[in-house]
Amino acid sequence: MRLLIYLILGYLIYRVVRTVVKQASQQKVRKTDAPPLQADDVMIQDPLCGIYFARRDGVALTHEGRTLYFCSESCKEKFLAKYTRTD
Ligand SMILES: [Zn+2]
Structure with a gap:
């Protein structure tokens, strides 16, 4: 039972990290997406x-x-x- 809780916690942390990384990379793309001046x-x-x-x-x-x-x-x-x- 304890193992299951750790698994769920690990999964949630994984989800949060993934979302943060995704947002960060999207912001990066947006920055470099600006037209070359x-x-x-x-x-x-x-x-x-x-x-x-x-x-x-x-x-x-x-x-x-x-x-x-x-x-x-x-x-x-x-x-x-x-x-x-x-x-
Ligand atoms: Zn002129």
């Missing part, structure tokens, strides 16, 4: 005005198969007006 922190140059800025702050434009980034929407529009024909 480094790639977006790359400094790039505006092809129109020449200003340097972080890519994540830029305005993206696909032009002739290349992705260009501008410091602002107005630079993008000026670039488009300059390099795309409106026949």
